[in-house]
Amino acid sequence: MSKQPTYTIHFLALLLVLLVCLSLNISLGSVSISVIDTIKVIFSSDIGESSNSYIIWNYRIPKALTAILVGSGLALSGLLMQTLFRNPLAGPYVLGISSGASLGAALLIMGSSLFSGFITFSAFNDIALAIASSMGSFLVLLVVLTVAVKIKDTMALLIIGLMFGSITGAIVSVLSYFTKAEKLQQFIFWEFGSLGNLTWMQLSILCLCTCIGILLSIRSIKSLNAFLLGENYAKSLGIHLKKSRYIIIIATGLLAGCITAFAGPIAFIGLAVPHLTRQLFHTTDHKILIPAVLCCGAILMLICDTIAQLPGSMSVLPINAITSIFGAPVVIWLLVRKKKMMF
Amino acid sequence: MVISSQKENDVLIKPDKVIKYKNSNIILNISNLSIGYDKKVIAENISFNLKKGELVAIVGVNGIGKSTLLRTIGGFQTKISGSIQIEGKELTTIDTLDLATKVSVVLTEPIASKNMSVKELLALGRQPYTNWLGKLSDEDIAFITKSVSLLELTPFLDKKCYELSDGQLQRVMIARALVQDTSIILLDEPTTHLDLYHKVQILKLLKSIAHKTEKTILFTSHEIELAIQLCDKMLILDGRTNPFEEPCKLIEHKNFETLFPADMISFDANSGSFKIKK
Structure with a gap:
């Protein structure tokens, strides 16, 4: 038998596409700046006073980096969940993990007005938001996993995810009823999802969490591959089930929670990207799939973001709407074409 | 019994009772075992x-309790009492990774991802031996190649598991267990869903693997007639004495006669088969 394929050409092509999308994303926007000017601004040594350089450094580059982190992080958490739950329909949004994060964020944003004066520093605020959302997603993830161990039925699991969506939705509406208008507005804007508006401080927290998530996933490559056979087989291959499961859950919760905290609940990227990636890479080996979904997720998110800002116009669409408009048909198309969803 | 020249192993079974193994050929020793779930003895x-x-x-x-016994030996569920020793070591003291180099399994449950190619599935069998990234060494590949040729799987290597028939997939799963290179292979009902030809094919294959590679193969089955013809020994779980012998001795001792209700099915000792009473 020959060695395993490494897909070098695939990865080089993906990186190239990623670079093209990145430069397009940075150069397109309400103010049109040509690609060449963009590259000039990025590589010139002096951070000039020009408006172009200000727009690029303070608005577009943070936003593009956010898109990359959000896209790759969500895609990876989707891949991890599909393998962990042995369910092709698993994803952070579908299983209610994003709802959990929403609840955490809602409690913090709107609940903090009830304990006014408690949170004052903005840096603390950012970290608190990340922690609250991550806690929310961990909580839902743990409950869903507990149920998944008891109920092996795919449909039941998805319905439970939906129910969590309803419960958190209800709690959020109760909270909004009692909250001040400006806090409510802040929460609603958060819920639309947005890749902009992130300070460099927030961006570095996001980056740190995503990196930890990626490292934990890379550490779990072997157990993830073994989980593809089922838990009993994984155990017979020498995998410590509990330990590996917890590492994967922590990685997923950290990725989905932290991303949802800063960018809002973004739909379908987590579900659709792993399936799209499997169309490009005909393998189930996570050693290949993890870097592949990271690239594909980043590319897709950059494209969605470029569309969302409607180049040349003054208005920006909510990113969540764009990912749903693109993501849902992709899932339907995959289902129709293959008749059966596999992972 | 062949007595080897290797030094005697003193193995502790119960705190008060030390049993000496003079025969190092014993791979699996089970004594006075009770199995079941929680406190319910099966x-x-x-x-x-x-x-x-x-x-x-x-x-x-x-x-x-056939499957329960197999699952208990495989370490998937805990025993109630008694002892299970693998290569002279008590099962409960063996670490998961260590156990993976001693016991491999073929279970009844379908694999979770049928999208996996046969090659990838076989490569997973080397997991207990590979590095943290699961990179295959030349030795790993040699093991895979050997199993592939033994089970004649070369034409299926690049196929996905969902493209295979039940019999082919079962052969792939056996090859995967073989790739794991363990002294014991446990199979839970390896011949269900197969027609007579494929049943015989799988069982003959298991026999040749056991004899050629010196691996100990323990499987559960409802194919009593086939097992009588092919197996070296058989364990009959009857809820009483649970006899363990060579098939011909079991026939001599009339152990098969009482396996099923006598007014419906009788055992014909001459042909080694069951007859329906009309």
Whole structure:
């Protein structure tokens, strides 16, 4: 038998596409700046006073980096969940993990007005938001996993995810009823999802969490591959089930929670990207799939973001709407074409 | 019995009782084992020894505890009492990763991802030996190649698991267990869903693997008639004495006669088969 394929050409092509999308994303926007000017601004040594350089450094580059982190992080958490739950329909949004994060964020944003004066520093605020959302997603993830161990039925699991969506939705509406208008507005804007508006401080927290998530996933490559056979087989291959499961859950919760905290609940990227990636890479080996979904997720998110800002116009669409408009048909198309969803 | 020249192993079974193994050929030793869930005993009083290179079937009626026994030996569920020793070591003291180099399994549950190619599935069998990234060494690839040729899987290597028939997939799963290079292979009902030809094919294959590679193969089965013809030894779970012998001895001792209700099915000792009473 020959060695395993490494897909070098695939990865080089993906990186190239990623670079093209990145430069397009940075150069397109309400103010049109040509690609060449963009590259000039990025590589010139002096951070000039020009408006172009200000727009690029303070608005577009943070936003593009956010898109990359959000896209790759969500895609990876989707891949991890599909393998962990042995369910092709698993994803952070579908299983209610994003709802959990929403609840955490809602409690913090709107609940903090009830304990006014408690949170004052903005840096603390950012970290608190990340922690609250991550806690929310961990909580839902743990409950869903507990149920998944008891109920092996795919449909039941998805319905439970939906129910969590309803419960958190209800709690959020109760909270909004009692909250001040400006806090409510802040929460609603958060819920639309947005890749902009992130300070460099927030961006570095996001980056740190995503990196930890990626490292934990890379550490779990072997157990993830073994989980593809089922838990009993994984155990017979020498995998410590509990330990590996917890590492994967922590990685997923950290990725989905932290991303949802800063960018809002973004739909379908987590579900659709792993399936799209499997169309490009005909393998189930996570050693290949993890870097592949990271690239594909980043590319897709950059494209969605470029569309969302409607180049040349003054208005920006909510990113969540764009990912749903693109993501849902992709899932339907995959289902129709293959008749059966596999992972 | 062949007595080897290797030094005697003193193995502790119960704190008060030390048993000496003079025969190092014993791979699996089970004594006075009770199995079940929590406090509910499903089967008890099970004792037998398996030697290197033996093909052994566990037979018995539905619900008597065949699979439970296999799952207990595989470490998937805990025993209630008694002892299970693998290569002279008590099962509960063996680390998961260590156990993976001693016991491999073929289970009844379908694999979670049928999208996997045969090649990838076989490569997973080397997991206990590979580095943290799961990179295959030349030795790993040699093991895979050997199993592929032994089970004649070359034409299927690049196929996905969902493209295979039940019989082909079962062969792939056996090859995967073989790739894991363990002294014991446990198979839970490896011949269900297969027609007579494929049943015989799988069982003959298991026999040749056991004899050629000196691996001990223990499987549960409802194919009592086939097992009588092919197995070196058989364990009958009957809820009483649980006899363990060579098939011809079991026939001599009339152990098969009482396996099923006598007013419906009788056992014909001459042909080694069951007859329906009309």
